[in-house]
Amino acid sequence: MSSEPLQRAPRSSPSQGDCPIRGSFPNTSSRKPSTLRSTLLSRSNTAGPKGNRSSGSGLRRGSEGAERTSRPSTFSSRAVLNKRSPLPLARSFLSAGDRIGLRDPTYPGALDIFRGLELELVSSTSPARAYYAQPAIENPNGNPLREFERRALLEAAQGASAIIIEDDAYAETIFDGRPARPLLAEDPERVLHIGTLSKILCPGLRIGWLVTRHPKFSELVSEKQQTDLQAAPLTQRIVIEYLRGGHLDQHLTRIRCDYARKARTLRKAIARHLPEFSVQEPEGGFSLWLEDRPGDPRVSDLEWLSAAVQRGVSFDPGRSFRVWPSDRLALRLCYSSVAEDAIERGVRRLEEALRALSPDKRPGA
Structure with a gap:
């Protein structure tokens, strides 16, 4: 499997029709400043x-x-x-x-x-x-x-x-x-x-x-x-x-649309390649939180991270976000700077890294 870095997202503005939440943004022209x-x-x-x-x-x-x-x-x-x-x-x-x-x-x-x-x-x-x-x-x-x-x-x-x-x-x-x-x-x-x-x-x-x-x-x-x-x-x-200069509203609209679209793409990729993980559908931000089933930590998040880095991808291990220890394997995936067309490839590499560490556990097993 190729280990070249995933492509970073180019700076772009959402074109008409490519935003999954198009039409839902409020008209800010008459609102007080944020x-x-x-x-x-x-x-x-x-x-x-x-x-x-x-x-x-x-x-x-x-x-x-x-x-x-x-x-x-x-x-x-x-x-x-x-x-x-x-x-x-x-x-x-x-x-x-x-x-x-x-x-x-x-x-x-x-x-x-x-x-x-x-x-x-x-x-x-x-x-x-x-x-x-x-x-x-x-x-x-x-x-x-x-x-x-x-x-x-x-x-x-x-x-x-x-x-x-x-x-x-x-x-x-x-x-x-x-x-x-x-x-x-x-x-x-x-x-x-x-x-x-x-x-x-x-x-x-x-x-x-x-x-x-x-x-x-x-x-x-x-x-x-x-x-x-x-x-x-x-x-x-x-x-x-x-x-x-009045640039902020346009910038916020662009990044909200960009993040919403990437979140949708990432959730679909996770459903295909890591279906055993639960994913909370985000309403904002630029990351997804994944958790395995309780009581089934096949590998540690750090072991998975090490194997993933060897394949050119990375994530934030769940333990970094835990207030108290948990028996659930978890991780945060951030998509802010990753090109949308690289998301599927990245999740596939995560799957390969996990299966290599735990070959007896297949998707959904």
């Missing part, structure tokens, strides 16, 4: 591109994103821009030994940070000092929290007098272009709302933000000063000019 636009444009208008010094430290006011719904609401809020993930700023509210509630599986970067802070990781349904969630689109499964899950999370936090760390990284990638109302809009004094440009424009920009109306905002600013002296002013100015 969270991203409001945050960065307001940042520019109030403090200029010089970034978050301790004297300015972010937005004077933030249009925090509740407008991304048919039930708009606005309120006074404050934000801080960061050139790294804002997640470490949670240490302003948490101490070693505190409990933090999470869903399993979840984002590995958050797990690394919370473990580094020596927090006790507990289920999202357990009492805790803080809760971490990705309500708009979860990583790795690409699905939003359902309304009852959102409500349960808010009630748990209110009952425990806890904060909610709302990671909104993938909200703008939701395929139908209609992200759910952010939790920040429901409880602005309890929710720390985190956003980033990494998932929709360019990871190398290193621009992220945290928006909240929590009374301890000044402590967040102090923590930011210790971890990230100043967000890069040049990249902020570049992004501001890009937003003012």
Whole structure:
């Protein structure tokens, strides 16, 4: 089997008729700016591109994103821009030994940070000092929290007098272009709302933000000063000019359509070559989460990964996303930069790698 690298996807715009969700995007011409636009444009208008010094430290006011719904609401809020993930700023509210509630599986970067802070990781349904969630689109499964899950999370936090760390990284990638109302809009004094440009424009920009109306905002600013002296002013100015040029809506429409189409192609390929794996159909993001049947870990995810790399393909092993050990073989497949016509070939190589390690297990066996 050839081991040449899979082709990367060329940059293109969706042509009429080639998008699996064509016609479902909302008309944004009369809508208020998105969270991203409001945050960065307001940042520019109030403090200029010089970034978050301790004297300015972010937005004077933030249009925090509740407008991304048919039930708009606005309120006074404050934000801080960061050139790294804002997640470490949670240490302003948490101490070693505190409990933090999470869903399993979840984002590995958050797990690394919370473990580094020596927090006790507990289920999202357990009492805790803080809760971490990705309500708009979860990583790795690409699905939003359902309304009852959102409500349960808010009630748990209110009952425990806890904060909610709302990671909104993938909200703008939701395929139908209609992200759910952010939790920040429901409880602005309890929710720390985190956003980033990494998932929709360019990871190398290193621009992220945290928006909240929590009374301890000044402590967040102090923590930011210790971890990230100043967000890069040049990249902020570049992004501001890009937003003012009106390019973002077209770009988001293109990537949503592209990701939806690739997700559909990948699911079909998995059904043909790895039918024994369950796949959650994503509603956004750019990855799929696969799990084998419970109690049947024929090989480890790392063994499979090693065999796959030898065949020119790769994936994220499921253990990276697990809060607790599991007896289910799992993996995340990311399709953001892979050409659509290479997806079938890539999944076939994954199948070959797995069958080589476990020849007695055939598809569907």
